[in-house]
Amino acid sequence: MQATAHAPQPVTPAADPAMDYRKALSCFGTGVTVVASRWDEQDWGMTCNSFASVSLDPRLVLWSIRREASSLAAFTQSGGFSVSVLSQAQQPLARQFATGSMAERFAGVPSQREASGRLRLSDALAWFDCDLHQLVEAGDHCILIGAVRSFGHSDAKALGFWRSRFVQFEDMAA
Ligand SMILES: Cc1cc2nc3c(=O)[nH]c(=O)nc-3n(C[C@H](O)[C@H](O)[C@H](O)COP(=O)(O)O)c2cc1C
Numbered sequence: 001m002q003a004t005a006h007a008p009q010p011v012t013p014a015a016d017p018a019m020d021y022r023k024a025l026s027c028f029g030t031g032v033t034v035v036a037s038r039w040d041e042q043d044w045g046m047t048c049n050s051f052a053s054v055s056l057d058p059r060l061v062l063w064s065i066r067r068e069a070s071s072l073a074a075f076t077q078s079g080g081f082s083v084s085v086l087s088q089a090q091q092p093l094a095r096q097f098a099t100g101s102m103a104e105r106f107a108g109v110p111s112q113r114e115a116s117g118r119l120r121l122s123d124a125l126a127w128f129d130c131d132l133h134q135l136v137e138a139g140d141h142c143i144l145i146g147a148v149r150s151f152g153h154s155d156a157k158a159l160g161f162w163r164s165r166f167v168q169f170e171d172m173a174a
Contacts, residue, residue, distance in 0.1 A: 029162035031125075031169075032086045034097045035063060037071075038117040039078035044071045045105050045119070047098040049161045050141075051083055059148035061128055064141040071102075072142070080131040081146055082114060084121035087156035088168050093121065094159065114150065126153035 014020040036045040046069065054060040061083065065075055075081055086094055097105045110122035120127040130146025137143075158169040 023163075026162070026164045029160055029167070032091075032094050032159045032161050032166070033063070034084045034086065034093060034121055034124075035075070036082045036084070036119050036121075037074050037078040037080065038119070039074040042074075042102060043106055043119050044074035044078075044102055045097050046071055047094050048083075051085075054145060059151075060133060060145055061130060061148060062143055062145045064138070064143045067137075067140055067142055075144060076132075076135055076142060078132075080116055080118065080129070080149075081144065082116075082118040082120040083128045083130065083146075084124035085126040085153075086121075086159045087123065087125040087154075088159050089156065090121065090123065091159050091166050094161075094166060116149065123156065124154070125156045125158055127151060 011023075014023060030049040031051070033048050033051045034045055035048045035051075036043060038044070048063050048065075051061065051063045054062050063083070065072055093109060096109070106119070111119040112122055113119055114129045116129055116131075118129060120129060128146070128148050128151045130148050132144060133147040134145040135142060136145070160167040160169045
């Protein structure tokens with residue numbers, strides 16, 4: 001017997017339009033990454049879900065950073081960034097890299113330093129080490145476009161972010 005189709009019902013808008021807009025955006029499921037840079041003789045890192053591929057040839061990726069982030073200069077002036085795509089096993093790191101000092105974020109986290117000087121997280125689902133290609137100021141964020149100089153990937157399971165929650169991407173194929 002076929003399952004009865006359920007027509008999606010519009011959700012009553014929240015009283016606060018800004019909150020409602022955020023809720024609408026959160027319906028778009030993403031992966032979760034940690035972006036990192038090396039600047040001012042220090043490692044910088046933060047959780048990021050605005051990562052996306054831009055171009056295959058040349059290999060370009062993007063993400064956007066809030067202009068008020070304390071690490072804005074580290075990412076816009078250091079000449080590049082790494083992107084570590086988090087696996088399900090790395091979910092605690094998504095919270096760890098969204099708060100606290102940079103020393104606290106990297107404390108006890110297995111990582112490898114690329115020839116560029118930037119760290120990437122070990123055991124990530126995938127990683128990209130990028131030179132900054134273009135910086136675009138856009139509203140309260142800056143878009144960083146990076147040229148991929150090296151990358152890798154593993155067979156780990158993917159961590160997702162959807163409706164403001166961490167979720168597990170599962171392969172639905174039979
Ligand atoms: C799942 C998740 C995704 C995030 N994505 C972004 C993002 O794409 N861009 C951004 O600027 N902040 C993003 N943040 C917030 C930053 O991680 C957080 O504000 C940042 O680590 C604060 O660091 P700061 O010390 O540089 O201000 C995200 C946070 C979480 C939990």
